[in-house]
Amino acid sequence: MPRKEISMALDKESLEKLGLSVEAVTQILADHQAALQDEQQKTAQEKTRADTAESTLSTANKKLEGYDPDWKEAVKTAETKAQQEIETMKFNYALEKALSDSRAKNAVAVKALLNMDGLKQNGNEIVGLKEQLEKLKTDNDYLFESEPDPKPFTASATGSGSQPTTTKDEANAAFRAVFGRE
Numbered sequence: 001m002p003r004k005e006i007s008m009a010l011d012k013e014s015l016e017k018l019g020l021s022v023e024a025v026t027q028i029l030a031d032h033q034a035a036l037q038d039e040q041q042k043t044a045q046e047k048t049r050a051d052t053a054e055s056t057l058s059t060a061n062k063k064l065e066g067y068d069p070d071w072k073e074a075v076k077t078a079e080t081k082a083q084q085e086i087e088t089m090k091f092n093y094a095l096e097k098a099l100s101d102s103r104a105k106n107a108v109a110v111k112a113l114l115n116m117d118g119l120k121q122n123g124n125e126i127v128g129l130k131e132q133l134e135k136l137k138t139d140n141d142y143l144f145e146s147e148p149d150p151k152p153f154t155a156s157a158t159g160s161g162s163q164p165t166t167t168k169d170e171a172n173a174a175f176r177a178v179f180g181r182e
Contacts, residue, residue, distance in 0.1 A: 091121045102133050103145040
């Protein structure tokens with residue numbers, strides 16, 4: 001069932017038409033005025049709070065807009081730095097491996113003598129390192145282990161022309177030499 005809207009103005013004449021006494025009308029109007037002022041104060045306070053919250057939100061949004069580019073720049077800087085560190089690690093690993101392969105006795109000492117600006121990494125190879133190492137090997141050969149001499153080939157002890165390999169074989173060879181048996 002639809003509700004009927006009751007429109008009743010709360011004024012002195014309306015209340016007097018209802019047959020209320022002047023004191024009752026005055027009291028009702030005073031109470032109504034006090035209630036109305038309380039509601040107006042509450043409304044004003046809520047409006048002030050809403051305005052303050054909106055202002056705070058606006059200020060915070062402006063600050064975030066200011067931080068956003070800063071953070072984007074910080075992320076770019078961090079990514080660039082991380083990529084450079086990775087490239088440096090790859091270069092150092094490739095250099096260490098190349099120095100180990102070149103039989104450097106002390107990689108730190110050899111690195112100190114290298115012109116690092118003249119070295120560039122191309123994949124797993126370091127361009128310019130071979131030439132610098134060859135020069136260092138000729139100028140500072142003590143920094144590198146010498147190439148091992150190949151061991152002379154010896155036949156087994158039972159074969160002809162063999163070299164003695166144990167103390168027993170050496171003793172037998174000495175007796176054969178003394179007694180003339182070869």
